[in-house]
Amino acid sequence: xxxxxxxxxxxxxxxxxVGAMKGVIxxxxxxxxxxxxxxxxxxxxxxxxxxxxxxxxxxxxxxxTHLAVVDPTVGSERRAVAVAVDDQVYFAPDxxxxxxxxxxTDMPVNAIELDNDxxxxxxxxxxxxxxxxxxxCASYLVAGVPLIALGSTVDPDSLVKxxxxxxxxxxxxxxxxxxxxxxxGNAITNVTADIxxxxxxxxxxxxxxxxxxxxxxxxxxxxxxxxxxYVGSSGRLEIAVNGGSAAQRFxxxxxxxxxxxxx
Amino acid sequence: xxxxxxxxxxxxxxxxxVGAMKGVIxxxxxxxxxxxxxxxxxxxxxxxxxxxxxxxxxxxxxxxTHLAVVDPTVGSERRAVAVAVDDQVYFAPDxxxxxxxxxxTDMPVNAIELDNDxxxxxxxxxxxxxxxxxxxCASYLVAGVPLIALGSTVDPDSLVKxxxxxxxxxxxxxxxxxxxxxxxGNAITNVTADIxxxxxxxxxxxxxxxxxxxxxxxxxxxxxxxxxxYVGSSGRLEIAVNGGSAAQRFxxxxxxxxxxxxx
Amino acid sequence: xxxxxxxxxxxxxxxxxVGAMKGVIxxxxxxxxxxxxxxxxxxxxxxxxxxxxxxxxxxxxxxxTHLAVVDPTVGSERRAVAVAVDDQVYFAPDxxxxxxxxxxTDMPVNAIELDNDxxxxxxxxxxxxxxxxxxxCASYLVAGVPLIALGSTVDPDSLVKxxxxxxxxxxxxxxxxxxxxxxxGNAITNVTADIxxxxxxxxxxxxxxxxxxxxxxxxxxxxxxxxxxYVGSSGRLEIAVNGGSAAQRFxxxxxxxxxxxxx
Numbered sequence: 132x133x134x135x136x137x138x139x140x141x142x143x144x145x146x147x148x149v150g151a152m153k154g155v156i157x158x159x160x161x162x163x164x165x166x167x168x169x170x171x172x173x174x175x176x177x178x179x180x181x182x183x184x185x186x187x188x189x190x191x192x193x194x195x196t197h198l199a200v201v202d203p204t205v206g207s208e209r210r211a212v213a214v215a216v217d218d219q220v221y222f223a224p225d226x227x228x229x230x231x232x233x234x235x236t237d238m239p240v241n242a243i244e245l246d247n248d249x250x251x252x253x254x255x256x257x258x259x260x261x262x263x264x265x266x267x268c269a270s271y272l273v274a275g276v277p278l279i280a281l282g283s284t285v286d287p288d289s290l291v292k293x294x295x296x297x298x299x300x301x302x303x304x305x306x307x308x309x310x311x312x313x314x315x316g317n318a319i320t321n322v323t324a325d326i327x328x329x330x331x332x333x334x335x336x337x338x339x340x341x342x343x344x345x346x347x348x349x350x351x352x353x354x355x356x357x358x359x360x361y362v363g364s365s366g367r368l369e370i371a372v373n374g375g376s377a378a379q380r381f382x383x384x385x386x387x388x389x390x391x392x393x394x
Numbered sequence: 395x396x397x398x399x400x401x402x403x404x405x406x407x408x409x410x411x412v413g414a415m416k417g418v419i420x421x422x423x424x425x426x427x428x429x430x431x432x433x434x435x436x437x438x439x440x441x442x443x444x445x446x447x448x449x450x451x452x453x454x455x456x457x458x459t460h461l462a463v464v465d466p467t468v469g470s471e472r473r474a475v476a477v478a479v480d481d482q483v484y485f486a487p488d489x490x491x492x493x494x495x496x497x498x499t500d501m502p503v504n505a506i507e508l509d510n511d512x513x514x515x516x517x518x519x520x521x522x523x524x525x526x527x528x529x530x531c532a533s534y535l536v537a538g539v540p541l542i543a544l545g546s547t548v549d550p551d552s553l554v555k556x557x558x559x560x561x562x563x564x565x566x567x568x569x570x571x572x573x574x575x576x577x578x579g580n581a582i583t584n585v586t587a588d589i590x591x592x593x594x595x596x597x598x599x600x601x602x603x604x605x606x607x608x609x610x611x612x613x614x615x616x617x618x619x620x621x622x623x624y625v626g627s628s629g630r631l632e633i634a635v636n637g638g639s640a641a642q643r644f645x646x647x648x649x650x651x652x653x654x655x656x657x
Numbered sequence: 658x659x660x661x662x663x664x665x666x667x668x669x670x671x672x673x674x675v676g677a678m679k680g681v682i683x684x685x686x687x688x689x690x691x692x693x694x695x696x697x698x699x700x701x702x703x704x705x706x707x708x709x710x711x712x713x714x715x716x717x718x719x720x721x722t723h724l725a726v727v728d729p730t731v732g733s734e735r736r737a738v739a740v741a742v743d744d745q746v747y748f749a750p751d752x753x754x755x756x757x758x759x760x761x762t763d764m765p766v767n768a769i770e771l772d773n774d775x776x777x778x779x780x781x782x783x784x785x786x787x788x789x790x791x792x793x794c795a796s797y798l799v800a801g802v803p804l805i806a807l808g809s810t811v812d813p814d815s816l817v818k819x820x821x822x823x824x825x826x827x828x829x830x831x832x833x834x835x836x837x838x839x840x841x842g843n844a845i846t847n848v849t850a851d852i853x854x855x856x857x858x859x860x861x862x863x864x865x866x867x868x869x870x871x872x873x874x875x876x877x878x879x880x881x882x883x884x885x886x887y888v889g890s891s892g893r894l895e896i897a898v899n900g901g902s903a904a905q906r907f908x909x910x911x912x913x914x915x916x917x918x919x920x
Contacts, residue, residue, distance in 0.1 A: 133683075133687065135683055137676065137679075139676070141577075142577060143432075143434065143576075143577035144430070144431075144432030144433060144434050145432060145434040145435060145436065145442075145446075145576070145577060146432070146446060146449075146574070146576045146577055147431065147432075147445070147446040147447070147448075147449035147450035147628075148450075148576070148627075149430075149431070149432060149450075150400065150402070150430075150431035150432060150446070150449075150450025150451070150453075151449060151450045151452075151453040151627075152453075153400075153429050153431075153450075153454075154450060154451065154452075154453030154454035154455070154458075155453050157396075157398055157429070157454055157455055157458070158453065158454065158455040161396065161455070164427075164690075164691075165427075165429055166679050166683070166691055167430065167670070167675075167676075167693065168670075168673065168675070168676035168679075169669075169670030169671060169672070169673075169675060169676060170670060171669065171670045171671040172671060173671065174577065174578055175637075179671075182673070183671075183672060183673040183676070184673070185673075186672075186673035186676075186677060187673035187674075187675075187676025187677045187679075187680060188676070188680065189677075189680075190676075190677040190678075190680030190681050190684065190778075190788070191679075191680035191683055191684065192680070192683055192684045192687070195680075195683070203613075203637070204613075204614060205612065205613070206611065206612025206613060206614055207612065207614040252453075256626070256627035257611045257612045257624075258612060258613070258624065258626060258627050259626075259627030262453070262627065263627075311672070313669075313671070313672040313674070314667075314668060314669035314671060314672055314700065315700055348732065348783050349731065349732025349733065349783045349784060350729075350730075350731070350732060350784070351730060351732055351733040361783075361784065363782070363784060363785075364674075364677075364782035364784050364785030364788065364789075365673075374701075374729070404840075405840060406695075406697065406839075406840035407693070407694075407695035407696060407697045408695060408697040408698060408699065408705075408709075408839070408840060409695070409709060409712075409837070409839045409840055410694065410695075410708070410709040410710070410711075410712035410713035410891075411713075411839070411890075412693075412694070412695060412713075413663065413665070413693075413694035413695060413709070413712075413713025413714070413716075414712060414713045414715075414716040414890075415716075416663075416692055416694075416713075416717075417713060417714065417715075417716030417717035417718070417721075418716050420661055420692070420717055420718055420721070421716065421717065421718040424659065424718070427690075428690075428692055430693065437840065437841055438900075466876075466900070467876075467877060468875065468876070469874065469875025469876060469877055469878075470875065470877040515716075519889070519890035520874045520875045520887075521875060521876070521887065521889060521890050522889075522890030525716070525890065526890075
């Protein structure tokens with residue numbers, strides 16, 4: 132590993148949770164470079180966390196360790212896992228949080244259940260595995276312990292994946308889904324650049340009762356206050372309002388559907 | 395010291411305050427590893443900050459420097475101090491912020507008032523000692539200056555402690571107090587695991603007009619939407635709602651009291 | 658460069674934007690020390706970002722790289738630049754974000770347009786230059802590439818500066834402007850300590866229909882709940898309420914004007 136470890140959680144930063152996780156890392160991996168991805172995933176929103184983890188981590192170099200904890204069912208039977216994907220290693224609860232990362236790779240994946248309690252931080256709190264299992268095991272990996280030592284091998288096919296977002300064709304229509312809403316109120320969908328390219332210039336997107344036609348390149352392509360659709364920085368179709376919030380204007384939220392057709 | 399320095403403040407991260415503190419540290423301690431605990435302590439809430447500082451810092455290794463600035467009376471006569479506790483050193487205003495850290499140790503404590511202005515960053519702003527005194531002195535410690543050089547020795551018994559949270563027994567009842575409310579709306583009390591264990595299985599907690607009986611291990615022990623009590627990840631009794639916010643449901647806030655009894 | 662790189666954005670930390678920028682930096686500059694200034698500049702507020710960037714970065718040592726991205730017109734014709742000021746290098750859109758930094762120096766400035774696409778991260782998203790141009794070019798600088806290699810030389814006089822805040826004298830009155838409102842509700846103006854000193858003890862500040870007279874040193878100089886004016890930690894006149902929010906009390910916002918006179 133390269134010594135870098137990133138953190139992504141829904142813990143916010145008004146409490147001591149993130150600070151305790153970082154302390155555990157600093158204890159077992161004194162030379163670790165700890166970097167925040169972010170701690171304001173809406174509480175318990177695994178779908179959005181999965182998207183954010185993929186969209187950020189794909190820019191990190193080989194050898195990076197990622198620690199992602201959005202764990203609303205901590206203490207239930209969900210597994211704690213570490214998964215090696217494309218030369219990076221992800222530590223997360225097996226609750227779907229790795230869905231987007233797993234969907235994006237064509238390479239073989241190695242998965243481990245973190246069941247070797249020699250690498251846990253004891254006593255283990257039943258409500259805070261982020262600190263006592265995930266951060267602890269991840270820090271040992273950063274410090275040089277082999278991945279395989281952290282627990283039992285798991286069949287990657289058994290890892291929990293969120294239901295694939297619907298993307299239905301029929302009668303010339305495609306139904307897409309909103310997978311994230313960012314701070315600016317832009318709604319990011321599961322519609323890839325390929326699908327947009329196939330639809331071509333005549334693409335028309337229906338959002339509730341509003342219809343937006345034509346794919347823009349940048350916000351400034353439409354007048355201030357007007358909606359636009361464009362392929363965003365993650366390579367997905369996004370809905371925005373130039374100088375405003377599409378989420379507010381059109382009441383958009385994660386899980387909402389949009390319709391693509393030809394005008 | 396081990397080169398790590400953590401920051402905990404109520405400055406938020408929309409302003410330049412935290413960035414200026416980090417710049418002062420980088421100036422005097424070029425090799426410091428700067429790590430955020432968090433900057434969203436509710437403004438001026440010393441009680442919550444004291445709890446968060448303890449709950450995070452106890453997971454950090456020996457030799458760590460902690461910089462904690464929640465300083466609503468900056469510029470008044472309150473002292474600026476550095477205190478060595480259990481092989482870690484804490485820089486903070488002497489306003490009660492170190493209460494939980496001091497209460498948790500059995501070891502002798504060394505305390506210094508930061509009155510050697512050779513280690514201040516001049517000119518010193520009367521409203522921002524976080525940058526000009528605390529960050530500056532802490533960075534010199536990280537860079538190798540001995541603690542004792544930073545100022546005059548202080549009697550640890552003279553350090554300001556917040557009033558010990560009430561924990562009153564009588565007629566079989568115990569009165570506890572809420573010391574923190576986290577991002578998820580869980581209320582953390584000053585009732586320790588020991589007290590919970592003594593009360594045993596029949597424990598009943600009264601929160602306003604609501605009574606919760608039985609100690610849970612994890613959220614999933616109760617149905618979604620139901621309240622529970624459990625020993626949280628800091629070893630204290632907590633009140634939560636599975637899949638919801640106990641703070642909202644029961645109007646809980648720091649300083650509020652709860653009642654423990656036997657059903 | 659000294660290996661330190663700071664980040665200031667309006668991206669918040671609920672999305673993957675900041676994490677992707679840090680990944681690009683870690684890829685090209687494996688030894689970079691990445692430090693957050695903050696990511697909660699109100700969306701698109703260039704004026705406030707310019708003030709925050711200056712107020713934080715002036716405390717950083719020579720050789721530091723600063724990456725500041727508040728870029729509401731990304732994709733339009735605004736230039737992407739790197740500017741060397743006082744032995745630090747700033748990467749930012751040329752939209753006024755560097756106004757305060759440029760106004761504060763008396764030294765010659767070197768400016769480069771980031772038009773050498775060999776140092777971009779491809780493919781470049783038309784809506785996220787923060788990741789693909791700014792972070793990428795900045796990381797190469799940190800890794801040892803000379804500034805001059807990153808693009809074409811630019812006349813520093815051509816860099817976009819925000820209109821200088823009005824500071825008008827006449828009939829004994831001065832009109833100042835609010836340039837930032839911090840988390841505590843304190844309003845920071847463009848009125849410098851020099852102007853305050855000249856006005857002397859009789860200074861009277863008008864905020865809407867309220868008049869505040871006398872310059873305080875610290876909050877505790879006035880009773881709790883009372884307004885005060887003082888020279889803040891950035892060397893500018895500020896308006897505050899002891900134990901409260903001046904922004905709420907007086908409905909203050911960036912761009913608002915205040916009047917200085919003699920009582």
